[in-house]
Amino acid sequence: MNKPIRTISVAFLVLFLALMANVTYLQYWRADSLGDDGRNRRAVDAAFSQPRGAILVGREPVAESVPSDDRFEYQRTYSQPLAYAHVTGWYNYFNAQSGACSTCQRRIEQTQDDLLSGDDDRLFVTRLVDLLSGETSEGGNVALTLDPAAQRAAFDGLRAVLGPEGQGAVVALEPRTGKVLAMVSLPTFDPNRLASHDLTEVSAAGDEFDADPAQPLLNRAIQTTLPPGSTFKVVTAAAAIENGLYEEGDDVPGGPTFQLPQTTGDTGLIDNQGRSCGATTVSFTQAMANSCNTTFARLAIEVGAERMREQAELFGFNQQYFEDLLPQATSRFPEEANEPQTGQTGIGQFDVAATPLQMAMVVAGIANGGTVMKPYLVDEVQSPEFEQIEQTDPEALSDAVSSSTASQLTDLLVATVDEGTASPAAIPGVQVAGKTGTAQSGQDDVPPYAWFVSFAPADDPEVAVAVMIQEAPGIERGEIAGGLLGGPIAKAIMEAVINR
Amino acid sequence: MSGVSQTTGNPILGFVHRRRRGAELFLLVLALAVGIGAYAAVGVGVEGAVPTDLIGYGGWLAALVVGAHVVVRLVAPYADPVLLPVVAALNGLGLAVIHRLDLTEDTGFAAQQLVWMTIGVGLFVGTLVLLRDHRVLTRFTYTSGLAAIVLLLMPMLPLIGNEVRGARIWVRLGPVGMQPGEVAKVLLVIAFAGYLVLHRDALALAGRRLLLVDLPRGRDLGPILGMWLISLGILVFQRDLGSSLLFFGLFLFMLYVATERAGWLVVGGGLFLGGALVAWQLFSHVQTRVNVWLNPFDYYGPGTNDTAFQPVEATFGMAWGGLLGRGFGGGDPGRVPFAESDFIMAAIGEELGLTGMMAVLVLYGLIVERGLRAALISRDGFGKLLATGLASVFALQVFVVIGGVTGLIPLTGLTTPFLSYGGSSLVANWVIIALLLRVSDLARRPVPELTAADDAGDQDTQVIRVAR
Numbered sequence: 001m002n003k004p005i006r007t008i009s010v011a012f013l014v015l016f017l018a019l020m021a022n023v024t025y026l027q028y029w030r031a032d033s034l035g036d037d038g039r040n041r042r043a044v045d046a047a048f049s050q051p052r053g054a055i056l057v058g059r060e061p062v063a064e065s066v067p068s069d070d071r072f073e074y075q076r077t078y079s080q081p082l083a084y085a086h087v088t089g090w091y092n093y094f095n096a097q098s099g100a101c102s103t104c105q106r107r108i109e110q111t112q113d114d115l116l117s118g119d120d121d122r123l124f125v126t127r128l129v130d131l132l133s134g135e136t137s138e139g140g141n142v143a144l145t146l147d148p149a150a151q152r153a154a155f156d157g158l159r160a161v162l163g164p165e166g167q168g169a170v171v172a173l174e175p176r177t178g179k180v181l182a183m184v185s186l187p188t189f190d191p192n193r194l195a196s197h198d199l200t201e202v203s204a205a206g207d208e209f210d211a212d213p214a215q216p217l218l219n220r221a222i223q224t225t226l227p228p229g230s231t232f233k234v235v236t237a238a239a240a241i242e243n244g245l246y247e248e249g250d251d252v253p254g255g256p257t258f259q260l261p262q263t264t265g266d267t268g269l270i271d272n273q274g275r276s277c278g279a280t281t282v283s284f285t286q287a288m289a290n291s292c293n294t295t296f297a298r299l300a301i302e303v304g305a306e307r308m309r310e311q312a313e314l315f316g317f318n319q320q321y322f323e324d325l326l327p328q329a330t331s332r333f334p335e336e337a338n339e340p341q342t343g344q345t346g347i348g349q350f351d352v353a354a355t356p357l358q359m360a361m362v363v364a365g366i367a368n369g370g371t372v373m374k375p376y377l378v379d380e381v382q383s384p385e386f387e388q389i390e391q392t393d394p395e396a397l398s399d400a401v402s403s404s405t406a407s408q409l410t411d412l413l414v415a416t417v418d419e420g421t422a423s424p425a426a427i428p429g430v431q432v433a434g435k436t437g438t439a440q441s442g443q444d445d446v447p448p449y450a451w452f453v454s455f456a457p458a459d460d461p462e463v464a465v466a467v468m469i470q471e472a473p474g475i476e477r478g479e480i481a482g483g484l485l486g487g488p489i490a491k492a493i494m495e496a497v498i499n500r
Numbered sequence: 501m502s503g504v505s506q507t508t509g510n511p512i513l514g515f516v517h518r519r520r521r522g523a524e525l526f527l528l529v530l531a532l533a534v535g536i537g538a539y540a541a542v543g544v545g546v547e548g549a550v551p552t553d554l555i556g557y558g559g560w561l562a563a564l565v566v567g568a569h570v571v572v573r574l575v576a577p578y579a580d581p582v583l584l585p586v587v588a589a590l591n592g593l594g595l596a597v598i599h600r601l602d603l604t605e606d607t608g609f610a611a612q613q614l615v616w617m618t619i620g621v622g623l624f625v626g627t628l629v630l631l632r633d634h635r636v637l638t639r640f641t642y643t644s645g646l647a648a649i650v651l652l653l654m655p656m657l658p659l660i661g662n663e664v665r666g667a668r669i670w671v672r673l674g675p676v677g678m679q680p681g682e683v684a685k686v687l688l689v690i691a692f693a694g695y696l697v698l699h700r701d702a703l704a705l706a707g708r709r710l711l712l713v714d715l716p717r718g719r720d721l722g723p724i725l726g727m728w729l730i731s732l733g734i735l736v737f738q739r740d741l742g743s744s745l746l747f748f749g750l751f752l753f754m755l756y757v758a759t760e761r762a763g764w765l766v767v768g769g770g771l772f773l774g775g776a777l778v779a780w781q782l783f784s785h786v787q788t789r790v791n792v793w794l795n796p797f798d799y800y801g802p803g804t805n806d807t808a809f810q811p812v813e814a815t816f817g818m819a820w821g822g823l824l825g826r827g828f829g830g831g832d833p834g835r836v837p838f839a840e841s842d843f844i845m846a847a848i849g850e851e852l853g854l855t856g857m858m859a860v861l862v863l864y865g866l867i868v869e870r871g872l873r874a875a876l877i878s879r880d881g882f883g884k885l886l887a888t889g890l891a892s893v894f895a896l897q898v899f900v901v902i903g904g905v906t907g908l909i910p911l912t913g914l915t916t917p918f919l920s921y922g923g924s925s926l927v928a929n930w931v932i933i934a935l936l937l938r939v940s941d942l943a944r945r946p947v948p949e950l951t952a953a954d955d956a957g958d959q960d961t962q963v964i965r966v967a968r
Contacts, residue, residue, distance in 0.1 A: 001884050002876055004757040008888070009872045012895040016865045019899060020858060022908040027818050027854040034819035039801050039812075042820045042832050 048093055049073045053116045053139035053384060055088050055108055058148045061141075063088045063109065068197065076195040082188045083155040086219040087146065087325070087377065090191035091116075092202050105217065106326040108142060108377065115140045115381050122381065122389050138384040145179035145379040145392075147172075150463070153496040154182040157489035158467070162186050167470040169220035169356045172493050175364040175461045177394035178373030182465075182493055183357075185220040187212075222328040225353035226470060229439025230482070231451040232348030233296045234362055237288060237412060239303045239311035241405045246284060246299075248408040254282030258294035260340035261301065268340055270297050270347070275421075288412040289420025291436060293347050300346025305337040308345055312352075314400040315362045315372055321397055322357065324377035331358035348439055360466035361397075363453045366413070367433070367461035370406035372397045414458045422454065424487025427495060431458035434490065436482030447477045452486025456494045463497035465490040517944035520581040521573050527585030528569055532562055535592015538828075542600040545829030560614065561592060564621045571625045575632070576941035583870050583940075586863050587918060587933050591617055591926075593860070594919035597847055600828050601840045609840050609921045616923040620930035627934035634938045638882050641694025648687035649730070651680035655738060681734075681743045682915070682924040685750070686931055689889035692751055696758035697881045704759035727751045728771050732779070739785055742900050742912030746893065748772055753892045754885055757875075793910035810837050811911055818849035818857075818906065825853025840921040842913055845905045860919070861902070867933075868895045874940035879947075887939040890932050 035043045051074045054061035062084045068075035076091045078084065089107025114120040118127065118139040126140070154170040162168050165187060172182035193205040209217050218224065240246050254277040260268040270293045277292035287295040300308055312333035313319065322328055334341070334351040344350035357375060365372035373394055380391040401409070413433035416422045422434035434454030441448055450472070455464035467486035475485070536558040543551035551557070565588045572579055595617070599610035631637070637644075654671045655661040661671060671680050696703070731748035734740050752768040780786045792799050792808045796815065799808035813836045820831060833839045833847035840847075849857045871891025878884045897914055904911040915925040 001757050001760065001881065001888075004760050005872055005875050005884065005888055008753050008757065008892065009869070012868050012872070012892075013865075015895060015899045016861060016868075018908060019902050019906070020861055022903070022906050023818075023849070023857045023861070024854060026815065026906055027822055027849060027857065031819040031822045034816055037816070039797075040816045040820070041835065042816055045832070 044093065045072070047117060050117060051138050052076065052091065053118070053141040053382075055112075055116070056141055056143040056382075057084070057146045057151065060148065062144075063091075063191075070197050072197055075197060078191045078195070081190045081192050083151055083184065084146075085188045085191045086185045086221065087144065087183055088191060090194040092195045093197075093199055094202070107219075108144070108324065111324055111326060112142045112378065112381070115142060118384070120381075123383065126383050140384060140389065141382040141386060142378055143380045143382060145174070145181065145377055146183070147181040147497060147500065149496040149500055150182040150493050151184065153492040154184040154489065157492045158184055158186055161469065161485050161489060162472050163474065165214065166472045167214060167220065168472070169224065169468050169470075170465065170489060170493065171221045171356045171360040172463055172465045172497065173360045173364040173373075173375060175367035175373070175455060175464045178364070178375045178397075179379065179394075180357075180375055180377045181463060181497060183219075183221045183377070185218065187214045187216045189216040219325065220468065220470065221356045222322060222325055223355070224468075224470065225329045225331055225355050225358075226449045226468065227350075227352055227439040227442070228348040228354040228359055229437035229449065229451055230291045230293075230296075230348060231359055231362075231435050231437035231453045231466075232352055232354070233288065233291065233346070233437075234366065234409065234413070234435050234453065235312055235315060236296045236300050236303070236308070236346040237284075238315075238366070238401050238405060238409055239308055240299045241408055242311065242401045243303055243307055245302055248284050248411050250284055251281040252284050252287050252295050253280070253298045254278035254287060254292055254295050255280050256294070258297055258343075260297065260343045262338070263340050270294055270343070285412060285415045288435070289416045291416075291421050296346040297343035298346075301339055301343045303346075305334075305342040305345070308337075308342060309333050309335070311400070314398050315365055316358055316397060317354070321361075322375050322377075328357075329355055331355050348437060356466045356468040358466075359451065359453050359468070360464055362400075363413075363433070363435075363455050363466065364461075364464035365400045366406045366409045367455040367458075367464050368406075369403040370399055370401040372400045410458050413454075417454070421483050422452070422487060424483050425452065425454050425491045425494070427456060427491060427498075430456055430494075430498060432456040432491075432494065433458045433461075434487070436486065438480060438482050447471065448480050450480050450482045450485045452482045452490050454487075454490045454494065456498060463494050465493050516946045517578055519577050521569075521577065524572070524581035524584060525569060527582065528565055528588055531585040531589035531592060532558075532565060534589045535561055535596065538593050538596030539599060542596050542603070542828045545827055546600060546603045547829075557614075560618075561595075564618060568621050568624055571628055572937060575628050576937050578944040579937040579941040580870050580874060580944070582866060583933055583937060586866050586870075587930075590860070590863055590918035593848075594844065594916075594921075596828075597844055597851075597919065598840050598921050600851070601834060601847060604834045605840075607840070612923075613921050613926070616926045617930075619923070620927040623927055624930040624934040627931055628938060631935075631938055633942065634886055634935065635880060635882055637690050637886070638694045638697070641691055641698075644687040644694070645691035648684040648691060651684040651687070652730070652734065654680045679915075679922065679924040681740070682922075682928040685743075685746065685893055686890075686928050686935075688747060689750065689754075689886060689893060692754045693882055693885035693889055696754055696885055700758040700881070703755070703764075704761055725771075728768075728775065731772075732775050740913060741786070741789065741910070742897075742904070742914035745772075745900055745912065746896050746914065749896045750889060750892050754889045757888050758881075758885055789910045789912075793907065796907070810843065811905075811907065813837075814843050814846035814849075814905055815907060817846050821850040821853045821856075823854050825849070825851050825856055827851060841915060842901065842920065843905055844916050844919045844921070845902050848919070849906075861898075864894065864898045864917070867891075868898075870940070871936050874936055874943055878939055878943040880942075883939045883942060887936060890936050893932065 034040060049072050051065045055063040062080055063078050065074040066077055078088060087108060089109040091109045116139045123140050150172050158168055158170050167186060169185040170182060174181055189209050194202055196202050246252055256272060258270045272293050275290040277290055277294055282292060282295060317331045317333040320330060331354040332351060337345055341350050345352050361372055374397040376392050378392055381389050383389055410433050413435055414431055417426050417432045417434045421436045425432050425434045432454055437451030439449045450469040452467040455461045467489045469485050539557060540550050540554055543549060568584060572584060595610055595613055598613050602608060602610050671678055731744045734744040752765060755764045780790060788807060796808040796812045800812040817833055817836055828851050831850040833850045836843045836846050848860060868891050871887050875884045875887035878887055894917060897917060900912055901914040901916050903909040915922050917929045
């Protein structure tokens with residue numbers, strides 16, 4: 001009977017080897033992927049119990065983990081929730097669960113998750129030290145480019161105009177580097193409510209925000225594209241000068257009305273709403289200062305659809321360029337346009353749509369001698385002990401216009417503030433360049449959108465601003481104008497940066 | 501008996517096995533270090549301090565194990581020296597893990613399990629003391645078989661039968677519950693061994709050859725068909741996939757060893773596959789098990805009925821343990837329902853890691869290997885079949901339950917020998933070890949005078965004839 005006993009010994013050996021191989025596969029090879037599974041409560045609980053690094057603005061944390069005495073060890077708290085909500089985002093149990101979700105809204109809490117949670121390879125040495133010394137691993141800190149004074153001015157200014165219900169956004173950039181100095185979107189929300197350990201409360205708050213027709217979770221600074229209206233005339237002017245058609249001292253076509261080619265009647269008739277734009281021609285300076293529609297519609301047709309689009313794309317239209325908050329809406333300039341449509345693009349209508357960030361980049365590019373810098377929000381990443389690990393290097397996105405064109409455009413925009421429509425942004429003793437915009441929404445029941453773009457000081461720009469007002473409840477339709485509503489906000493932000 | 505006649509001419513018989521009791525004692529000290537160390541580690545890991553009852557607990561464990569060792573030394577001096585330490589280590593580890601789960605789940609299973617272990621060791625000692633020669637058991641071939649069938653039927657009876665988690669394998673008499681299947685498996689091995697040692701010649705020699713395989717005669721198929729029906733009955737009526745597989749596989753392996761004919765494996769394997777296929781076609785609970793095994797994540801989480809909650813949580817837990825484990829108190833093994841019984845390996849995988857799993861698997865492998873070694877060197881056919889059967893029970897049970905928990909095969913409800921919480925299983929397994937020690941003791945003992953051996957053989961044969 002020994003032969004079959006030996007045979008089944010071998011059979012049992014095979015069974016045991018199969019068990020061992022399977023266990024090894026499960027606990028070694030599959031361990032990582034199972035640990036990343038959003039349904040794995042152990043991994044989620046563990047991640048959620050870790051102290052996360054802080055999100056810093058200046059030296060102050062706007063998001064930090066504080067010890068908590070409930071079932072998770074740390075509570076994520078946001079010290080200035082309303083002003084920074086759209087930048088920081090929030091971190092809660094469901095975020096921890098969804099892991100690297102590619103379709104979700106991802107703010108700094110998510111785009112910098114590896115670093116904040118301490119999983120980033122750049123923190124490897126720290127992790128190793130923690131492991132050897134037996135200390136709890138902590139996450140690194142993220143310092144933002146935001147300027148606390150500028151952000152405060154932007155939030156307070158926009159809130160004062162819009163009230164708690166209004167919709168709008170503000171972006172301020174440092175032209176030299178592309179640093180985002182301020183980014184505010186209204187209406188806003190309290191991320192603390194979404195970071196609660198009471199998951200029922202979190203779900204209720206989430207449902208409430210989702211159901212709100214004003215969409216408070218939407219970051220309008222990067223996720224809403226609207227027709228930029230007259231602020232787009234800066235791009236039209238840039239295309240005209242850059243292509244050698246006109247210079248700042250030249251007279252440009254003007255006149256009280258302009259019938260778009262191939263059109264008849266009111267629909268194709270462009271006027272200047274009573275602003276003085278000469279009989280047939282007007283100086284370039286006056287055309288910009290008075291925001292002459294007749295001028296810029298004709299300039300766009302003279303430049304041509306193709307070169308208009310090339311100029312817009314050099315400023316960033318039809319591209320994605322911002323990585324620190326996801327997703328973003330792509331600002332649009334139409335791929336194809338006939339003559340009358342091209343005329344309309346020249347004054348920021350037809351299919352032109354831009355985010356506030358995009359319009360800020362247009363003026364920042366001009367302020368920076370024609371070079372558009374890639375915007376960024378993460379200034380540096382730090383170890384848990386606040387030692388700098390890596391600083392973001394500014395990066396040029398494109399050379400949108402030559403420095404000569406940029407300086408001519410600056411002169412035009414300074415004149416617009418000094419003696420034109422953009423006067424509400426004037427700061428005594430400082431040269432400010434700016435442009436207003438009031439864009440038709442294209443729908444009868446939706447009031448026009450008010451825009452304002454500016455930068456200062458004009459000779460050595462420190463800050464470029466774009467203000468967008470989508471809906472301002474309580475303000476009469478006739479009073480909606482970029483200069484009146486947006487100018488003072490832009491002024492406050494520029495002052496905050498210049499006086500720091 | 502052919503076994504005896506073969507071995508008498510074997511020159512290896514001149515070799516005399518050493519008793520190796522000192523080695524056993526040394527290994528037992530190591531095993532105690534595992535059991536008591538694990539208990540202390542649980543206290544430190546979960547509660548942050550060495551348990552206050554460590555000395556009492558450790559003393560009790562040591563007394564049990566050393567007591568067993570002393571009895572082995574007295575009544576089975578040539579018994580295999582590795583089996584007892586391996587079992588002591590597994591039992592000690594199981595107690596520690598159950599205690600660890602008690603601490604977070606607020607249950608009191610470990611104390612209960614220690615009582616069962618005490619009873620188990622008592623029966624182990626009783627078996628060794630009363631059963632000085634395993635061949636005595638051949639007298640009880642049919643009694644054992646009958647008792648096993650009665651035990652297997654008991655859960656089906658009204659009043660005392662009890663359905664737990666969909667499987668009807670429990671008997672409840674007042675406050676005391678037991679799983680008679682655990683006891684039945686020992687009795688079945690005894691019955692099979694007794695039956696096969698008598699009928700092996702008929703089963704082995706008659707038959708025809710077909711396609712290179714010797715197939716048995718139709719009229720000899722009776723026993724295998726009977727066993728097949730019993731297994732299917734367990735599967736269908738008690739919904740106990742694991743026991744069904746265990747009993748039928750056990751019978752098949754013993755039949756193969758007794759007859760040395762692979763044809764039985766072909767016939768039996770075919771029957772089992774056929775039966776399993778039909779059961780899969782006919783019964784929804786079998787289909788559910790297979791589906792959950794193939795796509796566990798489809799049956800887990802919101803929007804599903806969470807049928808796979810237990811296996812998926814176990815999978816997550818073991819993956820969470822990784823290579824070295826989270827350490828006692830570092831994981832969350834309580835998330836797996838019934839972690840202290842069927843899914844104790846998941847708790848071990850989570851907190852002791854792949855390393856702990858491998859160690860446990862190697863310990864089980866050692867038990868099987870030692871059992872089969874006893875079968876190989878045993879000088880009588882009954883001893884060979886008994887040891888083979890007991891080792892097979894172990895190997896199959898470990899494969900079925902650990903394979904199920906780790907997702908290698910569909911999940912079935914079986915206890916993990918010596919680790920799982922559960923009295924019937926623990927006590928039955930201690931008896932199995934006692935029987936294996938008895939077989940190995942007789943096998944390793946110096947050969948008595950040849951004439952005496954022949955006499956013993958004749959007496960045995962006569963006794964069985966009388967019994968028939």
